[in-house]
Amino acid sequence: MAWVKKFKKTGGGLKKSYQPGSMVSLALTKGLLNEPGQNSCFLNSAVQVLWQLDIFRRSLRQLSGHFCLGDGCIFCALKSIFNQFQQSRERVLPSDSLRNALAETFKNEQRFQLGLMDDAAECFENILERIHLHIVSDTPTDACSSKSCITHQKFAMMLYEQFVCRCCGASSDPHPFTEFVHYVSTTALCQQVDRTLGKNERLRSDMFGELLQAANSTGDLRSCPSDCGQSIKIRRVLMNCPEIVTIGFVWDAEQSDLTDDVIRSLGPRLNLCGLFNRVTDENAKRSELHLVGMICFSSKHYSAFAYHTKSSKWMFFDDATVKEVRMSAIRPFQSFFL
Numbered sequence: 001m002a003w004v005k006k007f008k009k010t011g012g013g014l015k016k017s018y019q020p021g022s023m024v025s026l027a028l029t030k031g032l033l034n035e036p037g038q039n040s041c042f043l044n045s046a047v048q049v050l051w052q053l054d055i056f057r058r059s060l061r062q063l064s065g066h067f068c069l070g071d072g073c074i075f076c077a078l079k080s081i082f083n084q085f086q087q088s089r090e091r092v093l094p095s096d097s098l099r100n101a102l103a104e105t106f107k108n109e110q111r112f113q114l115g116l117m118d119d120a121a122e123c124f125e126n127i128l129e130r131i132h133l134h135i136v137s138d139t140p141t142d143a144c145s146s147k148s149c150i151t152h153q154k155f156a157m158m159l160y161e162q163f164v165c166r167c168c169g170a171s172s173d174p175h176p177f178t179e180f181v182h183y184v185s186t187t188a189l190c191q192q193v194d195r196t197l198g199k200n201e202r203l204r205s206d207m208f209g210e211l212l213q214a215a216n217s218t219g220d221l222r223s224c225p226s227d228c229g230q231s232i233k234i235r236r237v238l239m240n241c242p243e244i245v246t247i248g249f250v251w252d253a254e255q256s257d258l259t260d261d262v263i264r265s266l267g268p269r270l271n272l273c274g275l276f277n278r279v280t281d282e283n284a285k286r287s288e289l290h291l292v293g294m295i296c297f298s299s300k301h302y303s304a305f306a307y308h309t310k311s312s313k314w315m316f317f318d319d320a321t322v323k324e325v326r327m328s329a330i331r332p333f334q335s336f337f338l
Contacts, residue, residue: 001247002049003270003289029308030085031092031320040099041319042120043112045304046127047078047095048317049293051085052306055243059150060131067137072104074127075134092320105130120295120302121248125181128155142178155180158240159276163222163232170226174237182275183248188215190261208267209274212247235277241284245270266291 032044050056060082066075077098084093102112102123112118112126129141132151136144144152157179163172192214196203213236221231249262270289273279292307303318305325314325 002293003245004292029315029322031322032095034319039117041302042118042123044319045120045295045302046124048304066134072101074101074130077101128180154243157242160237161234165224165230165232167230168226168228172225181246181248183250184212184215186249186251186258186262188218190258193265206269209271213275237278238276239280241281
């Protein structure tokens with residue numbers, strides 16, 4: 001699930017919002033092939049969400065120089081698909097070049113191999129990591145500050161974790177790290193929703209970040225660094241202001257009865273101050289992000305929803321099938337993500 005910063009024109013609502021750099025989105029809507037036996041739905045869904053992210057698409061278009069790996073070059077393959085999205089007259093396009101590049105890149109790890117189903121969130125995350133390596137190949141992922149690296153400039157959440165004991169004041173050394181996808185347990189999220197409703201509190205549309213933060217720290221207790229006997233929760237601090245935030249839901253089982261509860265917990269807006277225990281960047285403190293994309297998994301198959309900026313409509317992507325999501329179909333959930 002992806003949230004981005006949006007800017008509103010004076011006097012306009014969400015339907016008149018636009019991304020930095022342009023008044024409207026130029027993104028077109030095309031499907032992606034998934035022939036029998038290819039099992040490419042996980043990749044197709046990740047690509048559709050990346051393409052519909054205006055900030056990412058425009059930034060990738062402006063990049064040319066990179067460290068190329070030939071047949072295994074994910075950068076070239078993704079650029080090729082994006083060029084076809086923009087220029088091809090075909091309504092359905094192949095994603096074979098990117099599928100082959102992924103298989104070649106990760107063959108030693110036996111991940112994303114041809115014909116085999118894989119995880120869409122991990123695919124999304126690894127595409128971003130490989131783009132970083134193609135742009136700044138000599139810089140470790142956690143230490144990148146290059147202005148040309150769109151992975152870090154747009155997606156990276158620069159965080160540190162620390163334990164602080166409220167009883168004796170002792171604290172652990174801060175542990176810095178970088179996230180491209182912020183993973184949260186669906187079970188823990190639904191437990192937080194139940195606790196909120198159990199207090200007769202209403203689920204506000206702007207409290208989704210708070211629910212995610214509480215879920216992410218559920219059961220994560222450590223002993224006090226000074227061994228005073230207290231058990232303390234970890235604190236996660238955000239140090240930058242990402243333009244795109246991606247949340248990955250972790251399900252305890254392939255078949256779950258929590259789907260409806262998770263959908264009801266979704267919020268259309270995400271405040272970074274709610275998502276993390278503390279935010280140090282002043283822009284991040286004021287930042288409000290809007291839901292623009294979702295990758296879904298059902299019946300061993302991936303599909304995607306994305307907000308199409310030019311038409312101000314939500315679109316559904318199921319491999320070759322592309323449909324507008326009618327208001328009548330999503331009206332039960334419109335207070336949560338529209």
